[in-house]
Amino acid sequence: MTVALSVAILALFFLVIFQIAKASEYVAILKGEEVSRKQSNKINGFLMIAFLVLGLVGVWYCNELLYDKTLLVQPSASVEGERVDEMLWITLAVTGVVFILTQILLFWFAYKYQESENRKPYFFAHSTKLEAIWTAIPAVALTVLVVMGLRSWFLFTGDAPKGAMEVEVVGKQFGWIFRYAGEDGIMGKKYFKNIDEAKSNPLGQIWEDEANYDDVVTTQTMYVVKGKPVKMIIGSRDVIHDVGLSHFRLKMDAVPGTPTTLWFTPKYTTAEMKEITKNPNFQYEISCDQMCGNGHYSMKGVIEVVSQAEYDAWMAKQTPNYLLAFPEKAAQPVADKEAEKGTTAQATSTKNSSKM
Amino acid sequence: MANEAVLHAHSGVETHHDHDHGHEHHHHETFITKYIFSQDHKMIAKQFLITGMVWAVIGGLMSVLFRFQLGYPDATYPWLEDILGKWAKGGRISAEAYYALVTTHGTVLVFFVLTAGLSGTFANFLIPLQVGARDMASPFMNMLSYWFFFTASIVMLSSIFVETGPFSGGWTAYPPLSALGDASPGSKIGMDLWLVSMALFVVSSLLGGLNYIATILNMRTKGMSMTRMPLTIWALFFTAVLGVLSFPVLFSGFILLIFDRHFGTSFYLSDIFLASTNTALPNEGGSAILYQHLFWFLGHPEVYIILLPAMGMVSEILSVNSRKPIFGYIAMVGSLFAIAILAFLVWAHHMFVTGLNPFLGSIFVLLTLLIAVPSAIKVFNWLTTIWRGNIRFTPGMLFAIGFVSLFISGGLTGIWLGNSALDIHLHDTYFVIAHFHIVMGVASMFGMFAGVYHWYPKMYGRYLNNTLGYIHFWVTLAGAYLIFWPMHYEGLAGMPRRYYDYSIWESFKQFGELNKFISTVAMIVFAAQILFLINFFYSIWKGRKVKEQNPYNASTLEWTTPINPGHGNWPGEIPEVHRWAYDYGKDGREFISQTEPVGADESKH
Numbered sequence: 026m027t028v029a030l031s032v033a034i035l036a037l038f039f040l041v042i043f044q045i046a047k048a049s050e051y052v053a054i055l056k057g058e059e060v061s062r063k064q065s066n067k068i069n070g071f072l073m074i075a076f077l078v079l080g081l082v083g084v085w086y087c088n089e090l091l092y093d094k095t096l097l098v099q100p101s102a103s104v105e106g107e108r109v110d111e112m113l114w115i116t117l118a119v120t121g122v123v124f125i126l127t128q129i130l131l132f133w134f135a136y137k138y139q140e141s142e143n144r145k146p147y148f149f150a151h152s153t154k155l156e157a158i159w160t161a162i163p164a165v166a167l168t169v170l171v172v173m174g175l176r177s178w179f180l181f182t183g184d185a186p187k188g189a190m191e192v193e194v195v196g197k198q199f200g201w202i203f204r205y206a207g208e209d210g211i212m213g214k215k216y217f218k219n220i221d222e223a224k225s226n227p228l229g230q231i232w233e234d235e236a237n238y239d240d241v242v243t244t245q246t247m248y249v250v251k252g253k254p255v256k257m258i259i260g261s262r263d264v265i266h267d268v269g270l271s272h273f274r275l276k277m278d279a280v281p282g283t284p285t286t287l288w289f290t291p292k293y294t295t296a297e298m299k300e301i302t303k304n305p306n307f308q309y310e311i312s313c314d315q316m317c318g319n320g321h322y323s324m325k326g327v328i329e330v331v332s333q334a335e336y337d338a339w340m341a342k343q344t345p346n347y348l349l350a351f352p353e354k355a356a357q358p359v360a361d362k363e364a365e366k367g368t369t370a371q372a373t374s375t376k377n378s379s380k381m
Numbered sequence: 382m383a384n385e386a387v388l389h390a391h392s393g394v395e396t397h398h399d400h401d402h403g404h405e406h407h408h409h410e411t412f413i414t415k416y417i418f419s420q421d422h423k424m425i426a427k428q429f430l431i432t433g434m435v436w437a438v439i440g441g442l443m444s445v446l447f448r449f450q451l452g453y454p455d456a457t458y459p460w461l462e463d464i465l466g467k468w469a470k471g472g473r474i475s476a477e478a479y480y481a482l483v484t485t486h487g488t489v490l491v492f493f494v495l496t497a498g499l500s501g502t503f504a505n506f507l508i509p510l511q512v513g514a515r516d517m518a519s520p521f522m523n524m525l526s527y528w529f530f531f532t533a534s535i536v537m538l539s540s541i542f543v544e545t546g547p548f549s550g551g552w553t554a555y556p557p558l559s560a561l562g563d564a565s566p567g568s569k570i571g572m573d574l575w576l577v578s579m580a581l582f583v584v585s586s587l588l589g590g591l592n593y594i595a596t597i598l599n600m601r602t603k604g605m606s607m608t609r610m611p612l613t614i615w616a617l618f619f620t621a622v623l624g625v626l627s628f629p630v631l632f633s634g635f636i637l638l639i640f641d642r643h644f645g646t647s648f649y650l651s652d653i654f655l656a657s658t659n660t661a662l663p664n665e666g667g668s669a670i671l672y673q674h675l676f677w678f679l680g681h682p683e684v685y686i687i688l689l690p691a692m693g694m695v696s697e698i699l700s701v702n703s704r705k706p707i708f709g710y711i712a713m714v715g716s717l718f719a720i721a722i723l724a725f726l727v728w729a730h731h732m733f734v735t736g737l738n739p740f741l742g743s744i745f746v747l748l749t750l751l752i753a754v755p756s757a758i759k760v761f762n763w764l765t766t767i768w769r770g771n772i773r774f775t776p777g778m779l780f781a782i783g784f785v786s787l788f789i790s791g792g793l794t795g796i797w798l799g800n801s802a803l804d805i806h807l808h809d810t811y812f813v814i815a816h817f818h819i820v821m822g823v824a825s826m827f828g829m830f831a832g833v834y835h836w837y838p839k840m841y842g843r844y845l846n847n848t849l850g851y852i853h854f855w856v857t858l859a860g861a862y863l864i865f866w867p868m869h870y871e872g873l874a875g876m877p878r879r880y881y882d883y884s885i886w887e888s889f890k891q892f893g894e895l896n897k898f899i900s901t902v903a904m905i906v907f908a909a910q911i912l913f914l915i916n917f918f919y920s921i922w923k924g925r926k927v928k929e930q931n932p933y934n935a936s937t938l939e940w941t942t943p944i945n946p947g948h949g950n951w952p953g954e955i956p957e958v959h960r961w962a963y964d965y966g967k968d969g970r971e972f973i974s975q976t977e978p979v980g981a982d983e984s985k986h
Binding site for chain 2: 263310321
C-alpha cells in the first residue's frame with residue numbers, strides 16, 4: 026500500500042516537473058527563443074558561481090562533521106604507520122591546493138566568461154610556454170611524491186628487523202587462525218591435505234616434523250608485544266583474504282598457495298589505545314579487506330597488543346596444538362576439560378597448562 | 382599513400398551512393414533492416430545507446446537496492462521480499478543478494494554501460510560523421526558487434542534468475558572465489574553465465590574496435606589529415622586501440638578460469654581446503670595472482686577505454702560552446718597518446734598488496750604517478766579553453782564542465798592511491814570507492830550525458846527539453862558530490878568496501894548516519910536520471926524540431942549533413958576538408974567550417 030502510494034506520489038512529482046519544463050519551452054517560443062536562451066544562460070552562469078561557493082563551504086562542513094570519525098585524529102598504532110600518515114598529509118597538502126585552485130578557476134571562468142554580447146572570444150590556440158609550465162610543475166611535484174613514497178614502501182616491504190617475533194596468520198572462510206613457533210622458534214612444516222578440523226589440525230601441520238610439537242595455534246585473537254617488531258607470515262586456506270590493519274595503517278593479502286609477509290612495530294598497547302581514543306571498547310580489529318564470499322563482512326580478528334610480561338604470561342597458558350591433537354602424548358595428565366575441548370585450539374581457559 | 386587510398390575508396394563508395402540516392406524515395410527498407418538488423422552506423426549507435434540506458438537503469442536500480450541495506454541495515458521492507466523473494470527474506474536483503482547486487486552493478490556499469498553504451502554509441506555515431514565517411518569500414522561487422530553485445534546482455538540478465546543466484550564475488554572475479562562453486566553459491570552456474578556473457582562481450586568489443594580503427598585510418602574524407610581530426614575522433618581512436626590490444630588478454634584469463642572451473646586444471650588454484658565441504662582440493666602449483674595480472678592488464682586500460690571517449694567529447698563540446706578553439710590541440714592529442722601508452726604499463730597498481738615483488742611495485746608507482754602529467758595537461762588546457770570564451774550553457778556544455786570538475790576531484794585522489802606507500806593503508810577501503818566512482822564512473826557518465834545532449838539534435842532531428850536538462854545536470858552534479866565526497870572520510874577511517882553490515886565493527890560503525898544520508902541522496906539522484914529518460918524518449922517523438930542544419934554553429938563535418946541524414950550521411954558528394962576543426966572566433970568570425978578553403982588573407986595560428 027505504502028509502496029503504491031509512494032510510487033504514485035513520485036509519478037505525480039515527475040509529471041509536475043515535466044509539465045513545468047514543457048511549459049517553459051512554450052514560453053520560450055512566445056518570448057522569442059533567443060531572449061529566453063540568454064535568460065537561462067544567465068541563470069546557469071550564476072549557478073556556476075553559487076555551486077563553487079556552496080561546494081567549498083560543503084567541503085569544509087563535511088570535514089567538520091566527519092574528521093573526528095576518521096583515523097586522522099588517532100596516532101598511528103605502529104611505528105611504520107607514522108610514515109603512511111606523513112605521506113598522507115603531504116599528499117593531501119599537494120592535491121588539496123591543486124583541487125581548490127583548479128575548481129575555483131573552472132567555475133569562476135564559467136561564471137565570468139558566460140555569454141555576453143560585448144565580448145569577443147579570444148582566439149588562443151596554443152602557447153608552448155604555458156604548456157611547458159604545466160607539464161613541468163606536475164612532473165616535479167610527482168617526482169618528489171614518488172621518491173618519498175618509495176622510501177617508505179621499501180621499508181614496509183623490506184626485511185623485518187632481527188629479533189622480530191614471527192606469527193603465522195592464516196585466513197579461511199570466515200575467520201583467522203594464528204600460529205606461534207613455540208620455544209624452539211621454528212614453525213613446523215605443514216601440508217594443506219593434512220588439514221582436519223575434527224582432529225584439531227586446522228593448519229595441516231605435519232606431525233612427523235618435531236618442530237611442530239611446541240607450535241601454538243589460536244584463532245580469532247592474536248597477541249603481540251608493544252615495541253617489539255612482529256612479522257606476519259600470511260597465508261590462506263581457501264580463497265584470497267586480506268589482513269587489514271587500519272590502526273597500524275597497513276594491510277596485506279592472504280593468498281592460497283603463495284605466502285606473503287608483513288611486519289610492523291606496535292606502539293601502543295590495547296589498553297593505552299583505549300585511553301587515547303577515549304573508547305573503552307576499542308579493539309585493534311583485523312578486517313578482511315578482500316572479497317572472500319558471503320561472510321566477508323563478518324571476518325573479524327583481533328590483535329591484543331600487550332607488554333612483554335603480559336605476553337609471556339599469556340603464552341605460558343597456551344597448550345601446543347600437538348597436545349590438543351594427541352592428548353595422550355601429554356607428559357602429565359591433562360585436565361578432562363581440556364581434552365574435551367579438542368576440536369579447537371582456542372586457548373582461553375587453559376589454567377594448568379602442560380607444556381612439554 | 383593514405384590519401385590516395387582514401388580517394389580511391391571514396392570514388393567506389395560514391396558510385397554506390399549515387400545509385401542509392403536515385404532510389405531514395407522508394408528505397409525498400411523494412412522495419413527489420415532499418416531498426417533491428419540495421420547496418421547504418423547511426424542506427425547501431427542508437428541501439429548501443431538505448432541498450433546501454435536499459436543497463437544503466439538496471440545497474441542503477443541495483444545500487445539503490447544495496448544502498449537500502451547500507452543505509453538502513455536494521456530496517457525491514459516487506460516490499461523487498463515481494464520483488465526479490467528468497468533474496469530478501471523478511472524484507473531485508475540477504476548477504477548473498479547484497480553481494481550479487483554489488484557484483485552485477487559493477488560488471489554492467491563498467492562493461493555494458495560505460496564501455497558499450499559510451500564508446501559503442503559515440504564511436505559508431507561520430508566516427509563516420511566527423512571524419513567524412515558514408516559508414517563504417519565494415520557495416521556488417523558493426524552490426525555483429527551490436528548483436529554480440531545484445532547476446533551478452535541476455536546471458537548476463539539470465540544469470541540473475543538462476544536458482545543459486547548470479548555471480549557474487551565482485552566484478553573483478555578473482556579466483557579461487559570465482560573458480561569454486563563450493564566457496565560461494567554465486568560461483569556456481571551464475572559464474573558460468575557471467576563468463577559466457579563476458580566472453581561474448583569481448584567479441585563484440587573486438588569487432589567494434591577493429592572497425593573503428595579501420596574507419597579512422599582509411600576512410601577519412603579528402604583533406605581530413607590525422608591532425609585535422611576533431612579530438613573526439615582521436616580519443617575514440619585510442620580507445621579502440623586500447624580495447625583491441627587488451628581485451629584478448631582478459632579473454633585468455635577467462636579461458637583459463639573456465640578450465641580451472643570445469644576441466645580440472647590448476648592455473649589459479651593451489652593449496653585449497655574448503656570448510657564448506659571439509660575437503661582439500663587436489664589442485665597444486667597454480668597461482669591465484671596470475672589471474673589478477675591477466676585481469677588488470679585489461680582492467681586498467683579499461684578505465685581509459687571508459688574515460689577517453691568522455692575526454693574527447695568534452696574537449697569538443699567545451700570548444701564549441703566557448704566559441705573558442707580547443708587550447709593546445711597537439712598537446713591534447715599527445716596527452717591522449719601518453720595516457721594510452723601508460724594505460725598498459727600501470728596495471729599492477731591494483732595489486733600492491735598482493736605480495737607483489739616490491740621492486741616491481743616501485744616501477745608501477747612511478748609509471749602510475751606519471752599519468753598525472755598528461756592528465757594535468759588536459760585539465761589546464763580545458764581551463765584555458767573556457768578562459769576568455771563566450772560561454773553558452775547548453776545542457777551538453779554544463780555536463781562537460783561538470784566532467785572537468787569531477788575529473789579533477791577524482792583524478793587527484795589517484796595520486797594518493799597510485800602511491801603504494803599510501804595504498805597499503807587505503808587499498809580496498811571506501812576511499813577507493815570514492816576515487817573510482819568520481820573519476821571513472823560519474824565523470825564518464827557526465828561525458829556520456831554531455832555527448833547525448835550535444836548530439837541529440839543530430840541523432841533524432843529534435844531537441845531535448847532544456848529545462849529538464851538543467852534540472853538533471855544540477856541535481857546529478859550536486860548529488861554525485863554529496864554521495865561520493867564523504868566516502869573519502871569513511872576510507873580514511875579504514876572502512877573496507879564490500880561489507881554487508883558494519884555493525885559488528887568497533888572501528889567502522891560510526892558512520893551509520895552518514896550511510897543513511899548517502900543512501901537517500903543516491904535515491905534522489907536515481908530519480909533525476911528517470912527525468913532524463915522521460916526527456917530522452919519523449920523528445921524522440923515530441924521534442925522541438927531542429928530547423929537549422931547547424932544549430933550550434935559548429936565547424937565539424939557532422940553539421941554539414943542534412944538535419945535527418947539517411948544511410949550514407951551526405952546526399953551528394955562527401956565534403957572536402959580544408960582546415961582543422963577548431964576555427965572559432967578567428968579573424969572576427971564566429972566560426973569557420975572545416976569545409977571552407979583557407980582564405981588568402983587569413984591569419985595563421
